[in-house]
Amino acid sequence: MRTPIIAGNWKMFKTMAEARAFAQEAKAGNNTSGVQKVICAPFTALAALKEELAGTDIAIGAQNMHFEEQGAYTGEISASMLKEIGVDYVILGHSERRQYFNETDETVNKKVVAALAAGLVPIVCVGESLEQREAGETADVVRAQTEGAFAGVDAAQVADTVIAYEPIWAIGTGKSSTAEDANETIAIIRSVIGERFGQATAEKVRIQYGGSVKPENIASYMAQPDIDGALVGGASLVADSYLQLVAGA
Ligand code: PEP
Numbered sequence: 001m002r003t004p005i006i007a008g009n010w011k012m013f014k015t016m017a018e019a020r021a022f023a024q025e026a027k028a029g030n031n032t033s034g035v036q037k038v039i040c041a042p043f044t045a046l047a048a049l050k051e052e053l054a055g056t057d058i059a060i061g062a063q064n065m066h067f068e069e070q071g072a073y074t075g076e077i078s079a080s081m082l083k084e085i086g087v088d089y090v091i092l093g094h095s096e097r098r099q100y101f102n103e104t105d106e107t108v109n110k111k112v113v114a115a116l117a118a119g120l121v122p123i124v125c126v127g128e129s130l131e132q133r134e135a136g137e138t139a140d141v142v143r144a145q146t147e148g149a150f151a152g153v154d155a156a157q158v159a160d161t162v163i164a165y166e167p168i169w170a171i172g173t174g175k176s177s178t179a180e181d182a183n184e185t186i187a188i189i190r191s192v193i194g195e196r197f198g199q200a201t202a203e204k205v206r207i208q209y210g211g212s213v214k215p216e217n218i219a220s221y222m223a224q225p226d227i228d229g230a231l232v233g234g235a236s237l238v239a240d241s242y243l244q245l246v247a248g249a
Contacts, residue, residue: 008236105148170211
């Protein structure tokens with residue numbers, strides 16, 4: 001059985017003080033077990049969040065990193081810098097990074113390799129645009145992104161990663177995918193992992209759905225056989241709402 005994982009993606013929201021306030025509230029109300037909990041915060045809030053969440057089962061994640069260990073890369077942050085803070089997860093290849101910061105399958109792959117080498121769990125985002133969906137290209141898009149992200153990675157390492165299927169048209173729009181459609185695409189992603197890395201890896205890797213998930217609809221996604229949790233933006237910004245998502249998983 002795969003342990004469900006609910007990851008919040010705060011994007012470019014919350015100062016250090018706001019992150020501390022969230023953590024104190026989340027800590028006080030954190031009474032669901034059997035679900036892996038992760039908050040992916042801006043770099044500047046990670047240390048404060050780690051300090052506040054010490055002794056809880058809520059892990060912290062970053063939303064990006066560079067693939068090099070160090071060097072003349074102004075403005076960038078490496079995997080080992082994240083590890084030093086106590087970060088366990090890192091979102092890689094989010095569609096906003098692909099769209100606004102020119103991330104490609106190739107750079108995502110380099111980041112996946114570097115994250116795994118440093119002992120971080122990558123949450124690899126894949127998903128189609130509305131145009132691609134309407135053109136019937138969803139399966140091809142998620143296949144190419146999945147194969148690209150994990151090129152050259154060992155099956156055993158792939159098994160311990162997390163994939164987030166996030167149709168771009170559903171992110172931050174309030175237009176969520178139906179649970180059945182999300183499950184169908186997630187099953188395709190799982191079969192791609194099976195073809196490339198074997199059935200045991202496909203059965204172990206966790207695949208989340210992301211795109212306008214809220215406390216009101218989380219149960220419908222979790223009822224699907226291939227959906228192992230959610231990557232949540234907007235609804236993860238309020239502690240009570242995040243805890244409701246966890247309880248719904
Ligand atoms: C996201 O940021 O990955 C996301 C899915 O956002 P939202 O839940 O707000 O659609």
